[in-house]
Amino acid sequence: MKTVYFDNNATTKVADEVLDVMKPFFCDLYGNPSSMHTFGGQVARDIRLARQQAAALLGCDPAEIIFTGCGTESDNAAIKGTLAAHPDKRKIITTRVEHPAVLSVCRELQNLGCTVVELGVDKKGNLDLAELKEHLDDNTAIVTVMYANNETGVIFPVEKIADIVKNKNAVFHTDAVQVVGKIPLNLSKSSIDLLSLSGHKLHAPKGVGILYVRKGTRLAPFMLGGHQEGGKRAGTENVPGIVGLGKACELAAKNIEEENEKVRYLRDKLENTILKNCPDAILNGDKKNRLPNTSNISFEFIEGEAILLMLDKYGICASSGSACTSGSLEPSHVLRAMGVPFTAAHGSIRFSLSRYNTEKEVDYTIQIMPKIVNRLRELSPFVKK
């Protein structure tokens, strides 16, 4: 059975071109870029190239790129590093719908005595900027708001937020893990101070990420023990990963618009047909203001994990915000923050596409989805015939 992969917000396939450029760095060019000998030292050139490729995609200076181990590390480093660099300011502003990589860090800092404000969202998942302005004050060290939500794909007006924050002399960080490679960025023209991204969400391998740090932004080092990455993030570089991420950035920069058009077309076809053919199915999020690859649909009266397992039987990969899939007992904190009723939150399914998906896969899935929904509704005590 062929796998139909609609879970690209979880992770993506490594692009063939990316794998090709990585291969020499395992067994042939395995030297340490910090070494004095040519064999090791030459590798530093490849890291430099990767840094340039990443900077080109982000529209920033290569010196503003710090390679990290993953998106979560970048988020941790940005928030904790900012608080450590501003001991006089003790307030953090974030949102209720952040990824746990941000939310858990904020809550930990709250336990250590910081004040944390979590901004709410409306039914479509959008923020109220007036609320942000209300809370922003001289004690605010950092405002951290994701660029786009991983569950619903809803995009936040981070450029506007960054300007507001700049006026108050606070640092603005954005978790852009779901956005880089999907939305064109130009950080040289933006007020964003810190930005996190993760390699494996844009067809680079797992285990490598980036923290963009605008020149002049005060940030405490977050890994000590060496001079790598400007002394901010010590540790021997993950050379194959970094080289791969550079290539992935180059590919993304080249294909971003063309791909988005294709991915958006496939997503819309998948979404519209499912909503049409499955009764009591509701779209979660803001239909217009969204990433082109993400669709989050709630199927009422049935439960997400059961849907996923049925899809799995047909080789289709997706994810769910239901309680049962997470191992916790409550459904997705994002959907709850949006006020999605429990009944719909438990039955939510997220499809997230990539450039490797085909129309054939979409056609196959829209044929199967109504069958699964009907089958589970036959079992459900809440569906009255």
Place this chain on the structure above:
Amino acid sequence: MWDYTDKVKEHFFNPHNVGEIENPDGVGEVGSLACGDALRLTFKLDENGKIKDAKFKTFGCASAIATSSVLTDMLKGLTIEQAAKITNKDIADYLGGLPEQKMHCSVMGREALEAAIENYHTGGKKKRQLEGKVVCTCFGVTENEIKRVILDNNLTTVEQVTNYCKAGGGCGGCKGEIQKIIEGIQGEKAGKVLETTPRWAGKLTNIQKIQLIQQTINEQIMPALRAHGGSIELIDVDGSKVIVAFRGMCAQCMLAEFTMKDLVEAKLREFVSGNLFVEEDKDSAQQPHNHRG
């Protein structure tokens, strides 16, 4: 990905006895849409008082559906007395086991069975009601129910109790109470999961007292507030006076029934010192609230 046995998958993909019996002798309904799983069990007796047929309808995950399916299989041919002896462990064993975090599905099966038997005994007049003190308000779990899963499954930790009946899995505010129930039943065997629970403080230095107050706020008070969109900040400690500020409390939330000040005071007296009293910080009360539904 859950590690389900083949038997669970078999009963999920091809469940037995789906549906509803017309004019049943017993009906049991447990769970709700809000909780994420619900089961409606119906059965019919033959002339000898044995269960002739049993059917189910279930909203829930794979293990909830598989549990319901095997339960209806197990019931057939049993007398009411025999059926009443089925425990959640029997159901889980029949499936070759369930992942620990899914054990509450087997408990839901047993609860539905109990409800159906009670419904049979009362001639269909009485619907099942919660009996006894409600310990977990998030999931509506009573003290009796918690005691039952501890005894049936020989549980020794709060985490296990949460896995088996969901109690403590929401805001977490009742975990201390669950721990006490476990200790009451299991005595020495009870696992000490709340290792960081602050101890009753004897003579404390000022700095120790402040740290203990902050720790109590973080561990005992904050989880409950957070679950309802609120937060609390320790502003200052002046002798026995603890000055705090509340942030972002939602007006409609259940916790509004208590005055927040009293709740915090009670917790601080329990975990830190009996003579503490709480005052709300006047300045911060003027600040805008993080008030959204």
